[in-house]
Amino acid sequence: MTNEQTLKMEFTLKSMDFNLAGEASSKIKQVLQRIGISSAVIRRIAIGTYEAEMNAIIHAVNGKMTVEVSKDKTEVTVVDEGPGIHDVDMAMTEGYSTAPDHIREMGFGAGMGLPNMARCSDVFSIKSEYGVGTEIYMIFNH
Amino acid sequence: MQLQEIRNILHAEVLCNAELLHNSVHCICGADLMSDVLAFTKEKTLILTGLTNAQTIRTAEMSDAVGIVFVRGKRPSKDVIDLARINKIPVMVTKYPMYEACGLLFARNIPGSLNVREKND
Ligand SMILES: Nc1ncnc2c1ncn2[C@@H]1O[C@H](COP(=O)(O)OP(=O)(O)OP(=O)(O)O)[C@@H](O)[C@H]1O
Ligand SMILES: [Mg+2]
Numbered sequence: 302m303t304n305e306q307t308l309k310m311e312f313t314l315k316s317m318d319f320n321l322a323g324e325a326s327s328k329i330k331q332v333l334q335r336i337g338i339s340s341a342v343i344r345r346i347a348i349g350t351y352e353a354e355m356n357a358i359i360h361a362v363n364g365k366m367t368v369e370v371s372k373d374k375t376e377v378t379v380v381d382e383g384p385g386i387h388d389v390d391m392a393m394t395e396g397y398s399t400a401p402d403h404i405r406e407m408g409f410g411a412g413m414g415l416p417n418m419a420r421c422s423d424v425f426s427i428k429s430e431y432g433v434g435t436e437i438y439m440i441f442n443h
Numbered sequence: 444m445q446l447q448e449i450r451n452i453l454h455a456e457v458l459c460n461a462e463l464l465h466n467s468v469h470c471i472c473g474a475d476l477m478s479d480v481l482a483f484t485k486e487k488t489l490i491l492t493g494l495t496n497a498q499t500i501r502t503a504e505m506s507d508a509v510g511i512v513f514v515r516g517k518r519p520s521k522d523v524i525d526l527a528r529i530n531k532i533p534v535m536v537t538k539y540p541m542y543e544a545c546g547l548l549f550a551r552n553i554p555g556s557l558n559v560r561e562k563n564d
Contacts, residue, residue: 319498
């Protein structure tokens with residue numbers, strides 16, 4: 302990849318579609334491997350995108366993930382159209398989850414997803430408006 | 444420790460990717476919540492879990508896990524095994540419940556994920 306080149310990918314994340322859940326992150330991981338990003342960096346990106354993908358599928362509607370890979374960084378944006386988060390500080394706390402029992406039985410609801418995204422990425426921001434939607438933005442330096 | 448030694452300790456049956464059992468395990472994580480696995484593990488982790496759906500395989504894929512052992516004799520569906528196969532993740536099933544399976548491996552001095560949570564790791 303040259304300095305000017307960027308690679309763009311876009312994925313639709315369908316609410317409660319657990320058959321396809323993880324597909325987007327899997328495809329992103331494959332592309333990053335193909336262009337030769339180091340495995341330690343890919344691991345951080347894979348965990349970050351997967352947590353964001355699962356949140357959009359589990360907690361939100363009409364999610365969309367956009368990924369832009371350039372020579373020195375990968376930028377990830379995940380937007381959805383609601384329901385949004387009441388208290389973002391609370392949601393960022395390790396262990397806080399509103400996931401109901403049937404979601405926990407599928408292995409989610411530890412309340413670790415957002416803290417994981419923040420830990421794996423070099424830049425992390427979350428904007429959310431209750432009743433409108435949520436936007437996650439992450440940068441991973443290569 | 445290699446995966447094949449773990450198979451022997453747990454009397455486990457291999458469900459796919461048996462040719463990869465020479466891969467080595469550096470640490471073990473027993474969990475039924477996948478974000479806990481993603482938060483607390485490093486590479487070359489073996490995941491012990493009772494959760495047999497596709498998200499377990501996805502979690503192993505994203506975290507570069509070295510393999511998965513399903514405890515208490517729980518078997519995933521064929522679709523789930525196929526997903527593990529194409530992702531080159533060895534999968535085993537043991538009759539031991541979670542506590543016993545972890546105990547048997549801990550007794551062999553395989554470390555857990557304590558103190559391995561670092562940023563950018
Ligand atoms: N995109 C979103 N839309 C609406 N609410 C969200 C969204 N993402 C997160 N939340 C809220 O924030 C809480 C914490 O999210 P986080 O990802 O940390 O944990 P979780 O998804 O509940 O569990 P885990 O990620 O450990 O499986 C969620 O339980 C949910 O209430
Ligand atoms: Mg989550």
